[in-house]
Amino acid sequence: MNEQRRTGSADSTAGSRHVGFFVTCLVDLFRPSVGFAAIALLEKAGCRVAVPNAQVCCGQPAYNAGDRRDAQAIARNVIAAFETFPYVVAPSGSCTGMIREHYPKLFAEDPDMRGRAEDLAGRTWELMSFLVDVLGVTDTDAPAFPRKVTYHDSCSGYRELGIKAQPRLLLAGVPEMELAEISQPEVCCGFGGTFCVKYPDISNKMVTDKAEDIAGTGAGTVLGGDLGCLLNIAGKLKRMGATVEARHVAEVLAGMADRPGIGDSEG
Amino acid sequence: MQPTSHAFVENARDALANPKLHRALLNMKAGFQGKRAKAVAGLPEFEQLRERAKAVKDHTLAHLDTYLERFEAKATASGAQVHWARTGEEACDIIHGICQRRGAQTVTKGKSMVAEEIGLNAYLEARGLNPVETDLGEYIIQLRHELPSHIIAPAIHLNKEEVADAFYDAHKDLPPDRPLSEPRELLEEARGVLRRIFLASEVGITGANFMIAETGTTVIVTNEGNGDLTQVLPKVHVAVASIDKVIPTLEDATLILRLLARSATGQEQSTYTTFSTGPRRHDDPDGPEEFHIVIVDNGRSALLGTEAQETLRCIRCGACINHCPIYAAVGGHSYGWVVPGPIGAALDPGLIGLAEAHHLPNASSFCGRCESVCPMKIPLPSIMRHWRNAGFEAGLGAPSFRYGIRGWAWAARRPWLYRVGARLGRWSLRLLARGKGRLTAAPLANGWTKWRDLPAPQAGGTFHDQWRARQRGAGGPGGAGAGA
Numbered sequence: 001m002n003e004q005r006r007t008g009s010a011d012s013t014a015g016s017r018h019v020g021f022f023v024t025c026l027v028d029l030f031r032p033s034v035g036f037a038a039i040a041l042l043e044k045a046g047c048r049v050a051v052p053n054a055q056v057c058c059g060q061p062a063y064n065a066g067d068r069r070d071a072q073a074i075a076r077n078v079i080a081a082f083e084t085f086p087y088v089v090a091p092s093g094s095c096t097g098m099i100r101e102h103y104p105k106l107f108a109e110d111p112d113m114r115g116r117a118e119d120l121a122g123r124t125w126e127l128m129s130f131l132v133d134v135l136g137v138t139d140t141d142a143p144a145f146p147r148k149v150t151y152h153d154s155c156s157g158y159r160e161l162g163i164k165a166q167p168r169l170l171l172a173g174v175p176e177m178e179l180a181e182i183s184q185p186e187v188c189c190g191f192g193g194t195f196c197v198k199y200p201d202i203s204n205k206m207v208t209d210k211a212e213d214i215a216g217t218g219a220g221t222v223l224g225g226d227l228g229c230l231l232n233i234a235g236k237l238k239r240m241g242a243t244v245e246a247r248h249v250a251e252v253l254a255g256m257a258d259r260p261g262i263g264d265s266e267g
Numbered sequence: 268m269q270p271t272s273h274a275f276v277e278n279a280r281d282a283l284a285n286p287k288l289h290r291a292l293l294n295m296k297a298g299f300q301g302k303r304a305k306a307v308a309g310l311p312e313f314e315q316l317r318e319r320a321k322a323v324k325d326h327t328l329a330h331l332d333t334y335l336e337r338f339e340a341k342a343t344a345s346g347a348q349v350h351w352a353r354t355g356e357e358a359c360d361i362i363h364g365i366c367q368r369r370g371a372q373t374v375t376k377g378k379s380m381v382a383e384e385i386g387l388n389a390y391l392e393a394r395g396l397n398p399v400e401t402d403l404g405e406y407i408i409q410l411r412h413e414l415p416s417h418i419i420a421p422a423i424h425l426n427k428e429e430v431a432d433a434f435y436d437a438h439k440d441l442p443p444d445r446p447l448s449e450p451r452e453l454l455e456e457a458r459g460v461l462r463r464i465f466l467a468s469e470v471g472i473t474g475a476n477f478m479i480a481e482t483g484t485t486v487i488v489t490n491e492g493n494g495d496l497t498q499v500l501p502k503v504h505v506a507v508a509s510i511d512k513v514i515p516t517l518e519d520a521t522l523i524l525r526l527l528a529r530s531a532t533g534q535e536q537s538t539y540t541t542f543s544t545g546p547r548r549h550d551d552p553d554g555p556e557e558f559h560i561v562i563v564d565n566g567r568s569a570l571l572g573t574e575a576q577e578t579l580r581c582i583r584c585g586a587c588i589n590h591c592p593i594y595a596a597v598g599g600h601s602y603g604w605v606v607p608g609p610i611g612a613a614l615d616p617g618l619i620g621l622a623e624a625h626h627l628p629n630a631s632s633f634c635g636r637c638e639s640v641c642p643m644k645i646p647l648p649s650i651m652r653h654w655r656n657a658g659f660e661a662g663l664g665a666p667s668f669r670y671g672i673r674g675w676a677w678a679a680r681r682p683w684l685y686r687v688g689a690r691l692g693r694w695s696l697r698l699l700a701r702g703k704g705r706l707t708a709a710p711l712a713n714g715w716t717k718w719r720d721l722p723a724p725q726a727g728g729t730f731h732d733q734w735r736a737r738q739r740g741a742g743g744p745g746g747a748g749a750g751a
């Protein structure tokens with residue numbers, strides 16, 4: 001978890017990339033449009049995308065609670081569900097970090113499973129990183145997004161996977177969009193999975209600071225690569241009465257930002 | 268002092284409601300983070316130094332017995348007296364014995380985290396001695412009968428008015444109209460009082476940042492110079508250090524020193540770095556007649572060979588604390604024990620027991636910033652996870668949470684069942700949101716909705732339902748490669 005960047009080999013022969021898409025449980029339940037946006041971006045970049053049916057969650061809630069056995073059981077399912085794909089992509093740094101960094105550790109004492117976990121870890125990518133580092137995408141041909149936006153770097157994406165430049169590179173290609181950075185981009189928003197409900201008062205202090213930092217940029221939209229953080233941030237912004245909308249970065253890059261923002265009314 | 272780590276949640280709640288504390292923490296954070304960043308940027312080989320320092324400590328910990336014995340032999344040869352203490356109580360007893368033999372009444376103390384850990388001041392006071400802290404921060408919290416709230420800035424939780432009040436209360440001869448509103452005035456006042464105490468002190472007690480096996484030398488690093496007065500003025504110097512402070516060579520010390528001050532305060536070097544080898548020799552201009560080194564285990568050897576062993580690489584620089592958003596929210600006292608912040612969350616369960624400290628490794632969002640700044644590359648989140656695993660195994664933590672996780676996991680292992688649950692959850696949340704896009708309260712989601720709204724699921728069904736519907740509609744093989 002060093003503050004360093006992981007670079008994949010840029011590969012321009014993306015024509016026949018077969019990608020298994022890991023939806024993530026939060027996207028499945030709260031914001032399916034993120035999944036569709038991610039798939040649209042992958043297909044546009046020349047990938048063939050499949051969504052294995054046997055997936056649910058990466059198991060992080062159990063893993064972070066110290067419940068290793070359940071985490072292993074869930075991880076086994078994920079490993080089996082994605083065994084045949086040359087690439088696995090998730091629209092989340094947190095879930096990708098779980099698979100890449102933690103699955104191998106989860107099976108440290110089981111050589112057979114450990115091998116399979118390491119194999120999956122080596123094939124699994126966070127969406128922004130996959131597009132930029134693996135496929136060499138530099139522009140997603142996104143339609144104009146005439147707003148001032150700011151960006152929240154999620155902790156696992158940034159510190160476990162070195163994701164910071166990639167979304168900014170792609171966002172730079174969005175016409176009529178202005179990016180204003182927050183003052184403390186490296187600080188956690190206080191989501192932390194179950195942390196935010198186990199220690200709500202502490203989490204609240206963290207997300208309050210984050211929401212104020214975001215509001216202080218004068219941006220109308222906050223973007224990010226992890227729905228967990230975004231639900232937390234959006235929930236706080238709404239509670240504060242702020243008008244900033246929150247979205248997953250894939251929605252803007254795929255030109256699918258016409259749905260209401262996270263937590264905004266559909267009516 | 269008894270730990271109050273079990274009451275972390277309540278401690279934190281009080282701390283969160285204290286705006287004065289937050290102002291203090293905000294200043295601290297901004298200062299330390301910026302200074303460290305600058306110092307690190309100015310040292311291109313910082314990363315290599317980290318790797319080398321880690322290797323030195325790992326090697327030492329793998330041969331800890333050898334290096335401790337070598338240290339003892341060298342220190343003894345230079346005229347120091349080495350004492351071994353298995354527990355804090357034993358260490359206190361040894362130090363008390365030394366003071367008693369010298370007929371000491373007033374003893375001065377340099378800043379020492381292990382002395383805090385073993386409760387040395389309380390032990391000596393209970394036996395009629397008068398131990399006086401000489402580090403300004405430690406002196407202030409001693410007057411206030413508090414634990415340090417930070418390992419390098421013990422009184423960081425206080426503002427200058429609170430410090431002035433502590434002085435007005437404790438310094439009986441202080442005229443009430445004496446101005447103490449400026450840091451300079453506070454410093455002068457403390458200096459005046461401490462100077463008299465220094466001269467009266469019979470025994471000086473310090474910690475040690477390192478014990479160098481090659482030479483039998485102890486090292487202290489300070490910014491105020493009080494540590495030097497503490498160990499040079501009295502006739503007896505007692506250095507108390509935990510077993511993990513030993514390192515093989517002088518060169519190793521210089522390596523780690525290059526990391527220490529930069530990580531702590533952003534200085535290239537601390538103002539004073541003092542090497543002590545043996546007591547005063549006949550041609551030395553100054554120094555103590557007796558030099559005692561008390562080496563304390565107090566639970567550390569039990570961490571060797573476990574996943575928590577890496578905490579023993581810690582050099583107590585405080586960088587992890589200075590960059591921790593949890594610490595910044597709740598301050599050091601919430602942790603309820605001597606070492607707060609990420610290193611406390613990783614170390615304290617090993618020292619005071621997981622039953623007492625189980626909140627500490629759990630109260631982390633695993634943001635990983637601590638590990639990224641730790642000069643000794645201690646994988647703090649992984650060690651916290653180790654304690655979480657042990658806690659879960661041992662049945663610690665709120666039963667509702669444990670059963671919640673187990674129940675959720677049971678469903679998450681059965682995709683078909685989970686889908687049904689997700690549909691149901693989605694449907695009820697949308698119902699409760701009544702078209703507003705979010706909920707202000709929801710059953711079982713109190714922890715969330717107490718402080719923030721809960722965004723409602725989007726219209727149109729779960730992702731998986733929508734995806735399958737599209738695949739069917741398109742008649743395409745989009746689910747190809749998918750298990751059933």
Ligand code: SF4
Nearest residue numbers: 581582584585587641
């Ligand atoms: S754990 Fe690392 S960063 Fe924290 S005090 Fe110890 S050495 Fe410093």
